[in-house]
Amino acid sequence: PVPSPVDDLIEELIEQGEERLTSEQLELCRAHREEAIPALIDLATDEYLQMEGAPGGGYAPIHAVELLGKLKAVEAVPALIDIVADVDPEATISNAAIRALMRIGPPALEPVLAFMRYSWDVETKTALAEVIEAIGQEDERVYETLVSVWEEAAWEEGKCLLAYPLARIGGERAIPLLEEALEDPYLYDVLDYNEVAAALEELGVEVPPEPFGLELFDASDVETLAQSILSDISDPGYLMTLVETAPEEWRSHPDDLAHAYTDIEWIGVTNLIAVQAITLPPEVSVPLIVALLREAEGLSFEASTRDYPRWLRKTYAHLAECAGPDFQLHLVGILLSLKHYLSNDYDIADDPDRLLVAARELSPEDEQLRRLFGRAGALILHGRTFWPRWPAETDHPLSGWLKGLMEFRRSLERVGQIPLRPSPEMEPAELSAMLMDALAEEEPPPCVTELLDLLIAQGQDFLSPSQRRRFARQRALVIPYLIRIVQDKRYWLEDGPGEGWAAVLAVRLLGELKATQAADTLVSTVADSRPEDVIHDAALFSLMTIGRPVLPAVQAYFRYGRDIETKTSLAEVLGRIGQRSPDSFTFLRQVWEAADWSQNRRMVALAFGDLRDRRAIPLLQAALKDRAADALDLSYAHWALGRLGAPAPPLPVEESSRLRTPAPYNPRLIYDEFGEPLRLKYNAWGEPLCPDCGQPLVQDESGEWVHPPEPPARRATATGRRRHKRKRKRRR
Secondary structure, eight states, X not given: OOOOHHHXXXXXXXXXXXXXXXXXXXXXXXXXXXHHHHHHHHHHTOTTTTSTTSGGGGHHHHHHHHHHHHTTOGXXXXXXXXXXXXXOXXXXXXXXXXXXXXXXXXXXXXXXXXXXXXXXXXXXHHHTHHHHHHHOTTOHHHHHHHHHHHHHXXXXXXXXXXXXXXXXXXXXXXXXXXXXXXXXXXXXBHHHHHHHHHHHHHTTOOOOOOOTTOBOOXXXXXXXXXXXXXXXXXXXXXXXXXXXTSOGGGGGOHHHHHHHHHHXXXXXXXXXXXXXXXXXXXXXXXXXXXXXXXXXXXXXXXXXXXXXXXXXXXXXXXXXXXXXXHHHHHHHHHHHHHHHHHTTOSOTXXXXXXXXXXXXXXXXXXXXHHHHHHHHHHHHHHTOOOOTTGGGGSOTTHHHHHHHHHHHHHHHHHTTOSXXXXXXXXXXXXHHHHHHHHHSOOOOOHHHHHHHHHHHHHOSSOOOHHHHHHHHHTHHHHHHHXXXXXXXXXXXXXXXXXGGHHHHXXXXXXXXXXXXGGHHHHHHHHHTSOTTSHHHHHHHHHHHHHOGGGHHHHHHHHHHOOOHHHHHHHHXXXXXXXXXXXXXXXXXXXXXXXXXXXXXXXXXXXXXXXXXXXXXXXXXXXXXXXXXXXXXXXXXXXXHHHHTTOOOOOOOOOTTOOOSSOOOSSOSEEEOTTOOEEEXXXXXXXXXXXXXXXXXXXXXXXXXEEOOXXXXXXXXXXXXXXXXXXXXXXXX
């Protein structure tokens, strides 16, 4: 007989080993449902194929179980219960069968309840407790069955697995049972105690710390705990349960809903990971982190949503496409770092930035990438300083790992756990509460709130001197909130708070207030904007206004950053503030050689002139002969040579010459009445400063840069001030 498509599928499932199921395989089963379900049941219950040494490495029955769950095959319920009863509770197929029963839903309730009433197998009944909790929440028999099994089970038979189902189904009725369990003289295991305690805490009951002397749980418990932490995240049924109570209008924004879901899960999972890493001894926490890492790397968002509402299908699709993989990468970054940190697999003498530079050069498939990142991550958890822009300056998967790690470190910093210090004597509940409390944004004091409201309401690139003085009076209080505004990209948008001007004003204020702690934020602002953006020059001028204290942050971008145009923009800052640094010329020369004129190379020429390092003379002289340079490029190089005291031939007059790269919005060179170039500098507010006296200039009706009119009493004393004219044709 000719093999049917289902026969071919069964052979395919055996041959594919641990490779994941495909959507095509699921659709084939749906198309041939009547034939597929019996065949899948036979495959799932084949004891020989369940063995690791069998064809397919034991994965074929697991695939069959997963397909039966996705098909919601009620006919398979008895077989799935038998699998849970017959195989090792720690076997992957056992967990797969439990998840399949939960997918099948309410139709599986009666057979499972019947098993739990009449079976002698207590361990299987405790394993099935989470199934009846998930699919029978409205059925009073579920609570009665859970109580019956609770009274029957011993701790070594998995009694702790009943605690959460009892609490969630029974509510306050379960409190006496759970409280009594904590007094059980046969309760020896930390995991058992913590499961019961956590269930009580969910019901709002304060639980005393576990008694000294409880035994640590074993390796099998570690695997179970790791699976329980991450098992539901990719399940559309769990997603449905969590978000179906969200406001109706949210459903019209499935992408936002998917990210909100992962944000909620992120808080819970990372909180739990932090608590376990800190409060458990290393001999337990390390295996747990390793097990969690395996689970995280195996996360898959490929479940079928065929039977769910349209809004949830769209939400899950976005979860699978974007939010879910991001969540997975961020989580792996934390776990890789913790694995190396808790097992002391790193060298404290290493530099995390150098390790990440090396890691960035490796392909994603290179195993050395994971090791280099893990060692760097361990150092970061140890409290070592590192370059904060790494996530934006690396590629997948390194960028995702770094984002997760940096967010995790920030949460630990808020509770004083950087350097990370494992402390088994610390109370898990207390630490968890501290982490949750730290999530709340600290409200600014009223005086700062008033200033921030002013910033948002301003709606233009201007603050009066009296308004600026108000910020200066609250300098220490307001700077952290100004930094937050700049870091929050919502304030950059024209349709965002403050119509985009709030971030610009915050940048200018940070410069005027000499906020050295804003150096990295201002460098990132330059990197994340374009030269034609107002905020771009604002950040450059603020960096130069703050001066030498920002030099390490600027040089860090030259050392580790990858974007050439960001470096050509920052070259101006380096030329102004880096005169006494031996590295400044090297950085500028490297950018000069890497950039072309279309990448604002002219700003490096300007920086050479500001730096006054005569080693730049040959580079600038060669530039004057470069036919790719436009008129403005040549004028910048010509000025820099003059600044360095080097002879330079007169520039040719080419009235028709067009700029290949737009001139900066704020001109850097102006010309006096004799046609001599003058270097124009700016304060944080973008006001040009007189090259002679350093006072702000304004442009009059004829285009000349002049000092603003002064009151009559002062005008008589002002002498010797020059007028500066900006030529508009070929030199700008």
